[in-house]
Amino acid sequence: MTALLFDLTFLVAAPFWALMVLAPKWSWTKRIAESYLIVLPPALIYVVLLVPELTTVLPLVTRPEIGPLADYLATPAGTALVWAHMLAWDLFVGRWMYLEGRRLDVHPLVMAPVLVITILLAPVGLPLFLIVRKVCDTTNRGAAVVTGQ
Template sequence: MSTEILFDLSFYLAFPFWALMILAPTWSVTRRVAASPLIVLPSLAVNLVLMVPLIADFWPVVTSPSLAGLRALVGSPPALAALWAQIIAWDLFLGRWIYLDSRERGVHPLLMGPVMVLTILLSPIGLPVYLLLRLAYRENSGAEPASREAQGRTMA
């Protein structure tokens, strides 16, 4: 399989999970699917297909990182595609956490849609945006279990 196809495949394998979390966030199937961290495995499989033949090139860069070493490594299209697949998998893992946390906190899906899209495109911006948004829901999530306990006591 060509490097270009594998590069594209890494995103296409992650896209259905993103689509569920963004377009159908309240659907019970979405919650069940996103509950598993295994959703990142397809993109990681692409990463491994690309990286394993280049492990001798990757090893020095990850064990003794340098900008020059990384620059030389990413000069190779298969190495760059492998790193891209790793980024796609990481973004999905992060998006999965954001999705699950936002559902637990009761953040409205219309607020979360743009945050999730931002996380797909630029996760170093999407994550801090979500963490700021999450602050507004801290009390909400903390009050919810207490209210349930109080309701349980009144009913008893």
């Protein structure tokens, strides 16, 4: 069951990434990406994986120590759990990046590599996008989105 959920996690996230990277200007892509619901499939898989492991995971995240955490992550359950966590979070961040890119009219040939890097290495993709966003947001509209002014 764990291996199946591990495989399924990628399969439920990949179509959304494909739309944002390969069909960014298609009207349905924006409609779909505007919904927070796109992160639910990998998030639900995470919950399904987490519930039977909760008594093991809770001490690892409330009192993290590298040895016990590494031991747990080396198990199939630990690997599947962290994979679902990563894909759900990366999709949430990628969705925001896609929507911001569309709002700022960032060219798809700029956004596509940034999104692909985010799929593969999200902690690299996010700061890269923040640089792109700063360069493309010439009127500082990003601040208006946050402050509402």
